Amino acid sequence: MNRREFVSGAACTLSALGMPTIVPASVFGANAPSNRLNVGFIGTGRQAFGSNLPQMMRVPGVQAVVVCDVDRWRMTEAQAFVNSFYAQRDGLSAYNGCATKSDFREVIGNPDIDVLMVSTPDHWHVPMGIAAAKAKKHFAMEKPISISVQQGRMLADAVKQCGVTARTDSEFRSLRPQNHAVELVRNGHVGKLERIEIVFPSDPTPVGVQPDMPIPPELDYDMWLGPTPKVPYTEKRVHDVKQHKLRPNWMRVDTYAQGMIANWGPHYFDAAQWANNSEHTGPVEVEGHGEFPVSLWNTMINFKIQYRYANGVTMSCEQTPTSKPSITYFGSDAWIKVDGYPGTMTSSKPELLTHEPEPGELDFSKTLWDKNDLIAAIREGRSPLEPIEVGHRALSIGQIGLIACRVGGTLHWNPEKEAFEDNNYADALLAAPLSRPEWALV
Known part of the structure; x- marks a missing residue:
């Protein structure tokens, strides 16, 4: 047998x-x-x-x-x-x-x-x-x-x-249009990277105040809340009852999530960091503005944020009520844009669209799919393609952008210390949210 x-x-x-x-x-x-x-x-x-x-x-x-x-x-x-x-x-x-x-x-x-x-x-x-x-x-x-x-x-x-x-x-690192664009940038085919422009998908219309509702019998609501404050149950705070195909409602409530800047942000900011060869650091300056709905769904919408890196590369990201996802890399010699999901690549130099890596160049064409990469990394005792440290660095770009929109003005960021310089209010917003004692992070 x-x-x-x-x-x-x-x-x-x-x-x-x-x-x-x-x-x-x-x-x-x-x-x-x-x-x-x-x-x-x-x-x-x-x-x-x-x-x-x-x-x-x-x-x-x-x-x-x-x-x-x-x-x-x-x-x-x-x-x-x-x-x-x-x-x-x-x-x-x-x-x-x-x-x-x-x-x-x-x-x-x-x-x-x-x-x-x-x-x-x-x-x-x-x-x-x-x-x-x-x-x-x-x-x-x-x-x-x-x-x-x-x-x-x-x-x-x-x-x-x-x-x-x-x-x-x-x-995203496993999607060929996304990693192909990064590959071309890192191999110098657009010249010197100068700026990156990111557009996020639009958000649904925020829902207003909702009535308290009986907790569904199949849901352990207290455990669902976990480390967050106890609040009455309402369906639009959690997820649709007996449904798992729709985007969950909690994604729009800032107690449990941070909206589109943190939803698509880890995808695009990671690609940008990868292309800029700055995966273990981050920008040094950020400013932005956005809307914060006064409703149950209160995560930031309709925002525009500007970043600057120490190497001179600038990056912008924005969302509007009708925006569709894309990322564009602008170099001194050419630009490359990847629209949508899994992505369609266009360029000011059409020949780049079919360019394959030459000997000695970075080659991401054989990148494993994300789950295969995890299991291979465990078996081989190596780091996965996007370890938690790299994911944290990508996400933190969105998080400091969110803080900049709340605080206003230009903020100076120290990526090594992961702290703002000379702004105690902004620094306070970096803290871990308060937890109920039984779930405190210790």
């Missing part, structure tokens, strides 16, 4: 008994045919169903063994999704090998789980990431990885101190 037959057989036997199981990778030893890595999924909303579950389950040598969510309906839907995937893949009449857990601490603390995929609301990312790092669990974390610069620094430091492999889960 080969390994797959053993695993499938064991799963079928336990399925007949109505018992999901987790078979630890250690059972098979280092010389197992695929050296299986067991993955636990924390958070089973839109990103989990739309990308994280199906992509991760297709990586060779990976097994989804547990799904975790504070919403029981979403969790059982995810369990059925996983079980159906493996039954179809392995030609089984039934599969019941995926467990459920409503408390993320049981997943992080399970010694039989090797890797975590964190796809929760943004306000939970850092507490879970630090707990995972302390438990020596490798993980991928959905961007944005934090809701403050100070929080992001705490997470990046914990990952480094604990020696785990952790990846910022953004797929």
Whole structure:
């Protein structure tokens, strides 16, 4: 009997008994045919169903063994999704090998789980990431990885101190139009990089004051709130009931997220940092303005922000009620623009669109997809393509831009100290949000 037959057989036997199981990778030893890595999924909303579950389950040598969510309906839907995937893949009449857990601490603390995929609301990312790092669990974390610069620094430091492999889960580095443009810039085909212009997609119309509503019976609302203040439940604060295909409502509430500057920001700011060869630093100056709706959905909209780097490169980003996503790199000799998702590239030099790297040049054409990159990094003992430190640096650009819009005027940023110079008010806004005592970041 080969390994797959053993695993499938064991799963079928336990399925007949109505018992999901987790078979630890250690059972098979280092010389197992695929050296299986067991993955636990924390958070089973839109990103989990739309990308994280199906992509991760297709990586060779990976097994989804547990799904975790504070919403029981979403969790059982995810369990059925996983079980159906493996039954179809392995030609089984039934599969019941995926467990459920409503408390993320049981997943992080399970010694039989090797890797975590964190796809929760943004306000939970850092507490879970630090707990995972302390438990020596490798993980991928959905961007944005934090809701403050100070929080992001705490997470990046914990990952480094604990020696785990952790990846910022953004797929933009794996999209060929995006990495091709960066490749051309880094290889000097636009001349000297001078400026970068970013446009973000528009936001939905903010919703106003909402009535208090009964908490759905399937939702552990207190656990959903976690480290944030206790407030009455209303659907537009959380996510649509018994629905996982729509953008969640919490993305527009600044207690739990930071809006489009932090949603698409980690994609585009990371690409810009990569192109500018400044992944471990950041700009030195920022100014901007934006609108802050007085409503339940109160994250910043309709903004324009300007940045300047120490090397002279300038960067702008903006959002309007009708804007569509793009990033443009302007060099001394040419410009390259990537529109939309996954991206369509245009250039003032059309010959660049088909240019492939020459010997000795940077070549990103064989970049692994994000989930494959994480697993390869774990197996090979290397850094993933976008480690947490790099993801933190990209996100912090959006976060200091958000602060600049709140404070007004030109702010001077020290990327080494991660602090503003001579502006105590702006510095205070870098702090980690206050936590309820039971979830305090210590």
